[in-house]
Amino acid sequence: MSSRIINWFKFSSPASFYPLAGKLVPIFMAAAVILIAVGLYLSFFVAPTDYKQGEGYRIIFVHVPAAWMSMFIYLVMAFWAAMGLVFNTRLSAMMAESLAPTGAMFTFLALWTGAFWGKPMWGAWWVWDARLTSELILFFLYIGYIALKGAIDDTRRGDRAGAILLLVGVVNIPIIYFSVKWWNTLHQGASIDMKTGSSMASIMLVTMLIMALGFWMYTIAVSLSRVRSIILERERDSQWVRQLPEVQG
Amino acid sequence: MFEIVRTIVIRDLTLAMRRRSDVMTTLFFFVIVVSLFPLGIGPELDTLRMIAPGVFWVAALLASMLALEKLFAADFEDGTLEQMLLAPQPVFVLVMAKVFAHWLITGVPLVLLSPLLGLQYDLAVETLGVLLLSLLLGTPTLSLIGAIGAALTLGLRGGGVLVSLLVLPLYIPVLIFGSGAVEANVSGLGETGHLLMLGAILLLALVAAPVATSAALRISAE
Numbered sequence: 001m002s003s004r005i006i007n008w009f010k011f012s013s014p015a016s017f018y019p020l021a022g023k024l025v026p027i028f029m030a031a032a033v034i035l036i037a038v039g040l041y042l043s044f045f046v047a048p049t050d051y052k053q054g055e056g057y058r059i060i061f062v063h064v065p066a067a068w069m070s071m072f073i074y075l076v077m078a079f080w081a082a083m084g085l086v087f088n089t090r091l092s093a094m095m096a097e098s099l100a101p102t103g104a105m106f107t108f109l110a111l112w113t114g115a116f117w118g119k120p121m122w123g124a125w126w127v128w129d130a131r132l133t134s135e136l137i138l139f140f141l142y143i144g145y146i147a148l149k150g151a152i153d154d155t156r157r158g159d160r161a162g163a164i165l166l167l168v169g170v171v172n173i174p175i176i177y178f179s180v181k182w183w184n185t186l187h188q189g190a191s192i193d194m195k196t197g198s199s200m201a202s203i204m205l206v207t208m209l210i211m212a213l214g215f216w217m218y219t220i221a222v223s224l225s226r227v228r229s230i231i232l233e234r235e236r237d238s239q240w241v242r243q244l245p246e247v248q249g
Numbered sequence: 250m251f252e253i254v255r256t257i258v259i260r261d262l263t264l265a266m267r268r269r270s271d272v273m274t275t276l277f278f279f280v281i282v283v284s285l286f287p288l289g290i291g292p293e294l295d296t297l298r299m300i301a302p303g304v305f306w307v308a309a310l311l312a313s314m315l316a317l318e319k320l321f322a323a324d325f326e327d328g329t330l331e332q333m334l335l336a337p338q339p340v341f342v343l344v345m346a347k348v349f350a351h352w353l354i355t356g357v358p359l360v361l362l363s364p365l366l367g368l369q370y371d372l373a374v375e376t377l378g379v380l381l382l383s384l385l386l387g388t389p390t391l392s393l394i395g396a397i398g399a400a401l402t403l404g405l406r407g408g409g410v411l412v413s414l415l416v417l418p419l420y421i422p423v424l425i426f427g428s429g430a431v432e433a434n435v436s437g438l439g440e441t442g443h444l445l446m447l448g449a450i451l452l453l454a455l456v457a458a459p460v461a462t463s464a465a466l467r468i469s470a471e
Contacts, residue, residue, distance in 0.1 A: 140418040147414050151405045160468045161401045165415060168397055168461050172419050175450070179422035183429070 035214030093159030
């Protein structure tokens with residue numbers, strides 16, 4: 001029927017994606033545990049003490065990767081939202097929905113660790129600078145999405161309304177970021193610059209990248225296992241779900 | 250096409266005139282919120298002059314958000330909205346007309362009243378002009394962005410609270426540049442840059458927001 005050699009949409013059907021996700025979850029979870037364990041070891045015992053900020057700077061190894069993930073997950077959710085609207089695949093919306101709590105969690109973690117970092121470094125738990133403020137607004141956007149999904153009972157309407165909200169949000173993020181930046185800037189400049197290279201010791205950079213990769217694996221594992229639950233919940237009336245051993249037992 | 254814009258605007262204005270209390274509620278909400286701040290903070294004119302830009306803009310944000318509920322709700326309940334979506338004219342144009350009428354009803358009275366309230370905060374005459382201009386440029390953007398939220402939450406339980414959660418974060422750039430313009434004037438820096446940014450945001454919202462609103466309306470009315 002199809003002349004294509006690769007069927008790109010094979011795993012966009014919940015029935016074929018469910019077992020695949022089930023196989024992938026342990027792999028990604030194991031990778032996450034190993035990477036985060038190595039990353040934490042490096043950050044506590046190997047990375048040198050910062051000459052200016054002392055031991056307190058070590059929270060950077062959780063703070064920065066969490067902040068990266070919080071932004072990146074929103075982009076991925078917007079990507080799935082766009083896919084869902086364009087190709088009308090049910091799974092895309094489920095992926096977006098499964099990522100939302102993890103994204104909100106990382107945003108909160110970034111804010112929380114940022115407060116712990118700010119207290120010894122700046123002498124304040126919270127300052128109204130551009131990056132803190134836009135991270136807080138990002139947190140509100142996540143909460144808004146989760147609240148909207150929660151308020152709509154009809155899954156089809158919920159998926160598509162959520163997708164529109166995500167796309168509107170993603171268009172607004174740069175505008176919000178720059179308006180907040182011009183409003184006030186106090187934060188220390190970015191430590192990692194694509195053009196000039198890093199201003200940190202390379203061991204610190206490696207540790208941070210390992211932690212980021214670990215968070216990434218964790219995100220994939222958690223969202224896949226969450227999407228499995230969402231699939232089961234939504235497809236509970238279909239034949240293939242009833243034949244699953246875990247459902248029958 | 251412009252016929253239908255005129256029809257919708259005149260219809261909405263007539264409906265609002267028949268039910269004046271709705272218009273008045275939003276306006277007086279704005280007046281009360283603005284008047285509460287001196288009572289909470291104290292009557293020192295120096296302090297009041299300093300907080301005035303923020304107070305006016307936050308009050309405008311809240312008032313505009315309160316009014317959103319009425320934007321599509323009545324039309325949705327009596328089926329008018331469905332007929333509008335079925336009409337041969339593009340939904341984009343219908344949404345523009347609805348939002349424009351909504352802004353005339355809830356935004357313009359608030360803009361016109363703001364200089365009078367500004368006197369309570371001891372603002373200079375020139376600053377009052379900037380406040381008026383910034384609200385004039387900013388409130389249409391609030392209505393345009395708010396329409397997306399209103400369309401997404403159409404007919405949901407607890408829709409009013411939900412709208413605030415969805416819409417307020419998106420209002421932030423308008424708040425920053427709007428109150429920034431007034432603030433820049435008070436402190437003697439030029440307000441032109443802020444006003445130009447407000448205008449730019451308004452143009453962007455004019456192009457993008459009605460598209461998102463029409464898509465959201467189709468989903469909600471399905």
